[in-house]
Amino acid sequence: MPKPLFAGNWKLHKTVSEALELAGAIKSELDGLSEADVLICPPFTALKPVADLLAGSSILLGAQDFFWEDSGAYTGEVSAPLLKDVGCSHVIIGHSERREYFKETDEMINLKLKAALAAGLTPILCVGESLEKREHHVTKEFLSKQLTEDLKGVDREAAEGMVIAYEPIWAIGTGKTATPEIAGETQAFIRTLLADRFDRDLAEGMRIIYGGSAKPDNARALLAHPDVNGFLVGGASLKADSFVEIVRFSLL
Ligand code: PGA
Numbered sequence: 001m002p003k004p005l006f007a008g009n010w011k012l013h014k015t016v017s018e019a020l021e022l023a024g025a026i027k028s029e030l031d032g033l034s035e036a037d038v039l040i041c042p043p044f045t046a047l048k049p050v051a052d053l054l055a056g057s058s059i060l061l062g063a064q065d066f067f068w069e070d071s072g073a074y075t076g077e078v079s080a081p082l083l084k085d086v087g088c089s090h091v092i093i094g095h096s097e098r099r100e101y102f103k104e105t106d107e108m109i110n111l112k113l114k115a116a117l118a119a120g121l122t123p124i125l126c127v128g129e130s131l132e133k134r135e136h137h138v139t140k141e142f143l144s145k146q147l148t149e150d151l152k153g154v155d156r157e158a159a160e161g162m163v164i165a166y167e168p169i170w171a172i173g174t175g176k177t178a179t180p181e182i183a184g185e186t187q188a189f190i191r192t193l194l195a196d197r198f199d200r201d202l203a204e205g206m207r208i209i210y211g212g213s214a215k216p217d218n219a220r221a222l223l224a225h226p227d228v229n230g231f232l233v234g235g236a237s238l239k240a241d242s243f244v245e246i247v248r249f250s251l252l
Pocket of ligand 1: 009167171173174175211212213214232234235236
């Protein structure tokens with residue numbers, strides 16, 4: 001089973017000084033942890049100072065998004081080489097907030113995925129259904145289509161480096177967590193899709209993490225499912241105590 005990954009998605013929160021305070025607290029509690037990998041994803045403006053603070057520690061740094069071209073006349077964008085330059089090893093791609101508010105399509109997400117893999121950044125590809133899709137019992141069809149489109153043209157060797165985050169939209173920021181049964185069953189299904197798309201070995205080794213109101217009091221039960229290999233934590237990653245508790249309680 002893959003080693004768990006605990007990732008904090010700070011979204012649009014934290015000034016540089018707030019980010020340094022939070023990253024410092026996480027580092028002092030979780031640096032050197034051997035049972036899991038710990039990753040934090042601050043906003044762009046805090047990446048470099050946080051990278052300097054984390055230097056030499058085991059805490060990993062990621063960005064929340066990027067643009068697929070390396071450089072050029074793309075006002076406002078940030079590329080994979082620029083993220084690597086400031087010390088990022090990971091990047092979140094296709095978060096439902098990007099898909100919804102910024103109109104990112106599967107085609108755009110596919111371009112980002114391929115660019116991240118080509119640059120040697122580990123992508124965390126987010127997939128997940130809406131409440132409407134779940135209630136209409138079309139979750140599996142939807143996830144299958146989303147993954148097929150997002151993974152178009154990605155070869156096996158490149159795919160080995162990636163992480164999938166299952167984030168049911170109805171659970172994000174709502175306080176409604178998927179039960180361990182729902183998360184586990186859906187993530188097992190995602191694993192079968194990966195086995196079909198690539199092969200069983202790759203599917204079994206790939207980290208599939210859960211996101212959507214993950215908290216200290218539900219993390220342990222979720223992680224107990226063999227198909228839940230960690231978390232992408234939003235709200236509860238904004239305070240060191242709750243993020244650290246998610247990690248500690250899960251690994252008890
Ligand atoms: P949440 O966010 O933990 O606040 O639900 C998770 C995410 O959007 O990645």
